[in-house]
Amino acid sequence: MKPIEYAxxxxxxxxxxxxxxxxxxxxxxxNFWKMAAHHPATLRRTWESLKExxxxxxxxxxxxxxxxxxxxxxxxxxxxxxxxxxxxRKAGMTDAQHGELLAVVGMANETNRLANGYQVEVxxxxxDQ
Amino acid sequence: MKPIEYAxxxxxxxxxxxxxxxxxxxxxxxNFWKMAAHHPATLRRTWESLKExxxxxxxxxxxxxxxxxxxxxxxxxxxxxxxxxxxxRKAGMTDAQHGELLAVVGMANETNRLANGYQVEVxxxxxDQ
Amino acid sequence: MKPIEYAxxxxxxxxxxxxxxxxxxxxxxxNFWKMAAHHPATLRRTWESLKExxxxxxxxxxxxxxxxxxxxxxxxxxxxxxxxxxxxRKAGMTDAQHGELLAVVGMANETNRLANGYQVEVxxxxxDQ
Amino acid sequence: MKPIEYAxxxxxxxxxxxxxxxxxxxxxxxNFWKMAAHHPATLRRTWESLKExxxxxxxxxxxxxxxxxxxxxxxxxxxxxxxxxxxxRKAGMTDAQHGELLAVVGMANETNRLANGYQVEVxxxxxDQ
Amino acid sequence: MKPIEYAxxxxxxxxxxxxxxxxxxxxxxxNFWKMAAHHPATLRRTWESLKExxxxxxxxxxxxxxxxxxxxxxxxxxxxxxxxxxxxRKAGMTDAQHGELLAVVGMANETNRLANGYQVEVxxxxxDQ
Amino acid sequence: MKPIEYAxxxxxxxxxxxxxxxxxxxxxxxNFWKMAAHHPATLRRTWESLKExxxxxxxxxxxxxxxxxxxxxxxxxxxxxxxxxxxxRKAGMTDAQHGELLAVVGMANETNRLANGYQVEVxxxxxDQ
Numbered sequence: 001m002k003p004i005e006y007a008x009x010x011x012x013x014x015x016x017x018x019x020x021x022x023x024x025x026x027x028x029x030x031n032f033w034k035m036a037a038h039h040p041a042t043l044r045r046t047w048e049s050l051k052e053x054x055x056x057x058x059x060x061x062x063x064x065x066x067x068x069x070x071x072x073x074x075x076x077x078x079x080x081x082x083x084x085x086x087x088x089r090k091a092g093m094t095d096a097q098h099g100e101l102l103a104v105v106g107m108a109n110e111t112n113r114l115a116n117g118y119q120v121e122v123x124x125x126x127x128d129q
Numbered sequence: 130m131k132p133i134e135y136a137x138x139x140x141x142x143x144x145x146x147x148x149x150x151x152x153x154x155x156x157x158x159x160n161f162w163k164m165a166a167h168h169p170a171t172l173r174r175t176w177e178s179l180k181e182x183x184x185x186x187x188x189x190x191x192x193x194x195x196x197x198x199x200x201x202x203x204x205x206x207x208x209x210x211x212x213x214x215x216x217x218r219k220a221g222m223t224d225a226q227h228g229e230l231l232a233v234v235g236m237a238n239e240t241n242r243l244a245n246g247y248q249v250e251v252x253x254x255x256x257d258q
Numbered sequence: 259m260k261p262i263e264y265a266x267x268x269x270x271x272x273x274x275x276x277x278x279x280x281x282x283x284x285x286x287x288x289n290f291w292k293m294a295a296h297h298p299a300t301l302r303r304t305w306e307s308l309k310e311x312x313x314x315x316x317x318x319x320x321x322x323x324x325x326x327x328x329x330x331x332x333x334x335x336x337x338x339x340x341x342x343x344x345x346x347r348k349a350g351m352t353d354a355q356h357g358e359l360l361a362v363v364g365m366a367n368e369t370n371r372l373a374n375g376y377q378v379e380v381x382x383x384x385x386d387q
Numbered sequence: 388m389k390p391i392e393y394a395x396x397x398x399x400x401x402x403x404x405x406x407x408x409x410x411x412x413x414x415x416x417x418n419f420w421k422m423a424a425h426h427p428a429t430l431r432r433t434w435e436s437l438k439e440x441x442x443x444x445x446x447x448x449x450x451x452x453x454x455x456x457x458x459x460x461x462x463x464x465x466x467x468x469x470x471x472x473x474x475x476r477k478a479g480m481t482d483a484q485h486g487e488l489l490a491v492v493g494m495a496n497e498t499n500r501l502a503n504g505y506q507v508e509v510x511x512x513x514x515d516q
Numbered sequence: 517m518k519p520i521e522y523a524x525x526x527x528x529x530x531x532x533x534x535x536x537x538x539x540x541x542x543x544x545x546x547n548f549w550k551m552a553a554h555h556p557a558t559l560r561r562t563w564e565s566l567k568e569x570x571x572x573x574x575x576x577x578x579x580x581x582x583x584x585x586x587x588x589x590x591x592x593x594x595x596x597x598x599x600x601x602x603x604x605r606k607a608g609m610t611d612a613q614h615g616e617l618l619a620v621v622g623m624a625n626e627t628n629r630l631a632n633g634y635q636v637e638v639x640x641x642x643x644d645q
Numbered sequence: 646m647k648p649i650e651y652a653x654x655x656x657x658x659x660x661x662x663x664x665x666x667x668x669x670x671x672x673x674x675x676n677f678w679k680m681a682a683h684h685p686a687t688l689r690r691t692w693e694s695l696k697e698x699x700x701x702x703x704x705x706x707x708x709x710x711x712x713x714x715x716x717x718x719x720x721x722x723x724x725x726x727x728x729x730x731x732x733x734r735k736a737g738m739t740d741a742q743h744g745e746l747l748a749v750v751g752m753a754n755e756t757n758r759l760a761n762g763y764q765v766e767v768x769x770x771x772x773d774q
Binding site: 311354380 | 444
């Protein structure tokens with residue numbers, strides 16, 4: 001399958017592309033959206049969900065993008081690492097913050113397995129929070 | 130294997146327990162450390178690494194704990210979810226922030242698989258950042 | 259390591275290649291088999307197992323290939339996504355079904371993490387099925 | 388955190404619970420929804436998305452639930468395995484189909500790692516589908 | 517579903533149980549086999565494969581069980597961790613080796629994510645081995 | 646980001662590069678270290694940890710590298726598969742051992758999911774080891 005460009009897209013897809021471009025202030029949409037467009041309902045639903053979830057809230061956009069990046073690194077999704085590292089930097093993540101983020105992601109993946117390996121029982125104090 | 134309590138621990142393990150208690154201002158260490166103590170070198174190294182990585186830096190402790198929690202949720206590590214949700218709340222994460230964090234983690238895991246499934250090619254603009 | 263071509267393969271490997279070609283009605287085997295051939299016991303066992311598991315049963319071949327594809331997308335295995343998407347299409351999966359499959363895989367990966375993140379307790383009615 | 392029961396829920400949450408009960412023809416909602424209700428926007432968005440994605444389409448409900456179950460098994464999400472195995476059975480999955488589903492999920496997870504381990508190169512014929 | 521005990525099993529399942537007991541020198545089979553017995557073809561195929569793969573070869577049984585345990589810890593499969601830690605100990609793994617194994621598994625999971633996060637390019641010298 | 650070469654590195658990074666080259670007897674460090682060098686504290690801590698964990702102990706270096714490789718294959722980390730397969734071979738892993746390792750990793754990933762899918766309860770005898 002090939003990315004679907006704006007000129008070749010049906011109106012319902014163009015409408016989503018237009019909203020992405022307007023919301024993000026970009027001249028074109030990324031390949032992710034041009035591939036999701038092969039199933040227009042998925043394109044629309046994913047964009048509406050992402051727009052809602054990533055909007056500024058009690059967490060600022062840079063923090064949200066860094067959380068997104070941490071998940072993508074853990075899952076090993078190259079496309080997602082590339083695109084959300086770029087988004088996090090655009091939202092203000094510095095080189096030093098990127099370095100600290102990766103260090104935390106690494107440690108979390110290590111200690112997750114130590115907890116698995118030692119079959120650590122949840123402390124009483126941690127059960128009903 | 131059972132957790133190793135302070136009274137039953139060799140001096141090198143007690144020294145790490147003491148440093149954890151002093152650094153965190155807690156009366157006892159969690160089960161995670163009491164299990165890692167079965168291999169004292171792992172206990173010491175993991176604590177030294179974690180202390181360094183989770184210390185305040187260009188990312189504040191609450192953000193670091195939220196990133197840690199995001200990874201633990203993605204990996205499905207129950208112990209780690211319980212302990213780092215508690216740590217994130219102690220560092221200031223509110224209920225609303227916890228809700229937003231989970232929403233971002235969910236969306237990231239979803240779109241990671243859409244990117245995989247559509248085999249999305251990395252955009253030229255995202256290649257050399 | 260390089261793929262092992264038919265002409266360079268020992269008789270036990272050629273016999274498996276022959277059975278794959280006959281069973282699938284293809285002129286040559288995929289790179290997957292040509293690499294597995296580096297350990298002939300793995301080649302033979304994997305092919306025998308796959309032939310048995312993927313044969314028509316109470317689930318039809320297209321459904322089996324779609325389940326295989328869903329797992330491969332979740333694990334992020336590029337080779338497996340490419341080869342089992344092709345196999346699913348050959349077995350009858352349409353573009354629309356592919357789009358729905360990806361939407362389900364995405365939602366499952368999202369809600370799996372919401373269930374982890376909220377540490378949802380299994381409902382009594384779901385325990386003894 | 389505790390599940391939020393209907394009587395204790397704000398109107399926006401009750402409205403979602405009502406729609407779930409009506410759509411599924413059940414007297415109460417599962418714990419998953421009662422936990423997601425801690426963040427009402429996540430509850431509403433997740434339900435709306437799931438309702439759309441899991442509705443009958445070019446794939447029937449049983450097939451969609453089996454794909455959902457395959458992902459949940461791969462990720463090791465106990466809650467999701469329990470709830471979607473129940474949903475798949477309700478939609479018509481038989482014991483024999485469940486057995487075949489698990490066999491396929493097992494084989495896919497095995498061959499995904501053989502493909503990783505042998506670093507199999509994507510066949511030319513599989514590149515541009 | 518409940519485990520299927522020997523007395524309640526059909527002859528083809530009893531035959532597999534008998535072979536497991538004879539091969540391993542144990543009086544009864546584990547719950548894993550009693551559950552897999554719900555799909556006799558899966559029971560038989562999985563046992564035959566496992567028996568072949570875990571037999572002494574160029575790797576000794578303890579090393580094979582430790583590799584099995586490392587994978588199970590990485591995937592967070594509680595049942596598999598419990599059963600293969602027991603099998604590894606029975607095959608000779610000492611407490612000290614268990615501690616070193618967990619340390620390696622932890623480091624591998626950490627550096628896997630650092631490699632992902634930094635999007636490290638494969639060195640030329642590592643490409644064609 | 647680009648790999649940081651020795652000539653362009655600050656003294657603290659050069660010191661780590663020097664120690665890696667000395668310890669491993671290699672003329673240059675791999676790209677992994679040249680990327681980790683973007684966050685010198687991560688470079689130093691990761692190297693110190695890896696040097697300690699991978700040193701000969703009650704497990705020999707080849708066994709440790711094979712465990713590392715098994716984890717990397719399970720996680721699908723291409724860079725890590727390439728570099729630790731090379732390290733395992735350098736430490737003595739033969740072609741036949743590599744084949745057996747992959748077979749074990751495949752089976753473990755398969756049976757991990759069968760255990761998940763059947764929701765196998767931990768046997769009483771496996772609970773308190």
